[in-house]
Amino acid sequence: xxxxxxxxxxxxxxxxxxxxxxxxxxxxxxxxxxxxxxxxxxxxxxxxxxxxxxxxxxxxxxxxxxxxxxxxxxxxxxxxxxxxxxxxxxxxxxxxxxxxxxxxxxxxxxxxxxxxxxxxxxxxxxxxxxxxxxxxxxxxxxxxxxxxxxxxxxxxxxxxxxxxxxxxxxxxxxxxxxxxxxxxxxxxxxxxxxxxxxxxxxxxxxxxxxxxxxxxxxxxxxxxxxxxxxxxxxxxxxxxxxxxxxxxxxxxxxxxxxxxxxxxxxxxxxxxxxxxxxxxxxxxxxxxxxxxxxxxxxxxxxxxxxxxxxxxxxxxxxxxxxxxxxxxxxxxxxxxxxxxxxx
Numbered sequence: 001x002x003x004x005x006x007x008x009x010x011x012x013x014x015x016x017x018x019x020x021x022x023x024x025x026x027x028x029x030x031x032x033x034x035x036x037x038x039x040x041x042x043x044x045x046x047x048x049x050x051x052x053x054x055x056x057x058x059x060x061x062x063x064x065x066x067x068x069x070x071x072x073x074x075x076x077x078x079x080x081x082x083x084x085x086x087x088x089x090x091x092x093x094x095x096x097x098x099x100x101x102x103x104x105x106x107x108x109x110x111x112x113x114x115x116x117x118x119x120x121x122x123x124x125x126x127x128x129x130x131x132x133x134x135x136x137x138x139x140x141x142x143x144x145x146x147x148x149x150x151x152x153x154x155x156x157x158x159x160x161x162x163x164x165x166x167x168x169x170x171x172x173x174x175x176x177x178x179x180x181x182x183x184x185x186x187x188x189x190x191x192x193x194x195x196x197x198x199x200x201x202x203x204x205x206x207x208x209x210x211x212x213x214x215x216x217x218x219x220x221x222x223x224x225x226x227x228x229x230x231x232x233x234x235x236x237x238x239x240x241x242x243x244x245x246x247x248x249x250x251x252x253x254x255x256x257x258x259x260x261x262x263x264x265x266x267x268x269x270x271x272x273x274x275x276x277x278x279x280x281x282x283x284x285x286x287x288x289x290x291x292x293x294x295x296x297x298x299x300x301x302x303x304x305x306x307x308x309x310x311x312x313x314x315x316x317x318x319x320x321x322x323x324x325x326x327x328x329x330x331x332x333x334x335x336x337x338x339x340x341x342x343x
Contacts, residue, residue: 020144021165021168022075022101022103022168023165023167023168024168025099025150025157025160025165026166028167028168029170030079030081030168031081031170031171031173032079032081032191033079033080036186037074037185038073038075041186045298046185046301046302046305053302053306055309067110067112068104068111072104072105073102073103074105076101076103077100077103078099080098080099082191094137097155097156098152098153099151101148102148103147108143108146108147108148108149114131119133120132121133125142125158128143128144129142130157138153138154140153142157144161173218173242174189174221177240177242182225184225185223185224185226186223187221190219191219192217192218192219198216201220202217206260209252209259211252212248215243215247216249217243221239222237224237234297235304236293237293242287243288244287246286253289264277265277276295276307277293280293281293
C-alpha cells in the first residue's frame with residue numbers, strides 16, 4: 001500500500017504545483033480592491049442568516065450575474081489600476097486594468113456569455129484554454145482549475161498562465177490598513193489620491209468639502225471584521241480616511257465626516273441605518289481618521305449588515321423592491337448576570 005501511495009502523492013503534488021495560486025493573477029502593489037470571504041462568513045454562522053434576510057433578492061441577482069451558486073464560492077477578490085494620469089489630470093479608460101478572481105469549494109463554471117464566439121474567441125495559453133475579448137480593454141477569462149475562475153486584463157491574466165506569476169501583494173499602505181485585531185470578513189479600499197477616484201468616491205459622500213491642495217485623503221478604506229472571543233464574536237465595521245501627513249487635511253476630513261453624520265440623521269434614505277450611526281465612534285489615529293461601530297453579536301449584527309450592504313450591492317430596481325422591508329435590527333438583550341452569593 002505504501003508503494004502505491006507514494007507515486008499517487010507525487011502526481012497530486014505535481015498537478016497542484018502547476019496550478020497558479022489566486023494571488024498570481026493580482027496586480028503587484030495594488031491600491032484598489034474589493035474582497036469578500038464567504039467561507040469565513042459561513043464558518044461563523046453569519047452567511048446562513050444573511051441568505052434569509054432582505055438580501056435574498058440581491059444574492060439571487062448576483063448568482064445570475066456570476067453564473068454559479070454563491071454556495072460554491074469561498075472568496076472573491078477584485079483589484080484595479082486606473083492607469084497613469086494624462087495631460088490635464090484626465091484618465092484614459094483604455095489604460096484601466098482590472099482582475100476578478102473567484103475561489104470556490106466546488107466547480108465555478110464559465111457563464112454562457114463567455115461561450116459566444118461572436119464576442120469571445122477561444123485560445124490556448126500555456127496549458128490552459130482561455131477566452132479572449134479584444135475590445136477597447138482586452139480581457140481574458142479562464143478556469144485555471146475547476147474551483148477557480150479568473151476574469152480580467154489580458155496582459156495580467158495571461159502572464160500568470162504563461163509562467164510569469166505576479167506577487168499579488170497590496171501596497172504598503174493597504175497592508176497597514178488591513179492589519180489589527182480580529183478577522184477581516186470583507187473589505188474595500190480606494191486610492192482616492194487619484195483625482196478621478198477622489199471625485200467618484202468622496203464628492204458624493206462629502207459634497208462641498210475642501211482639502212488643502214497637497215493634503216487631500218490618500219485612501220478610503222472600509223471593512224467588516226469579527227472581533228472578540230471565538231466563542232462569542234462581535235462584528236465591527238470600520239471606515240478610514242488616510243492622509244499622508246498630519247495637519248490641515250486631516251482636520252478638513254474630520255469636519256467633512258461630522259457634516260455627513262449630521263446630514264444622515266435627517267436623510268430619509270438613511271432611516272434604517274440611524275441606529276448604526278448612533279453607535280459610530282470617531283477618532284484620529286496619527287494620519288488616519290477612523291470611524292468604528294460595533295454591530296453586536298452575530299445574530300444582532302446580521303440585520304445591521306443587511307442594512308449596510310443593500311445600497312452597495314443591489315441594483316436600483318432591487319433596492320426599490322425591498323427597501324420597505326429594511327428596518328433597524330432589534331438589539332439582542334444582554335444575558336442577565338446571576339447575583340453573587342452572599343458571603
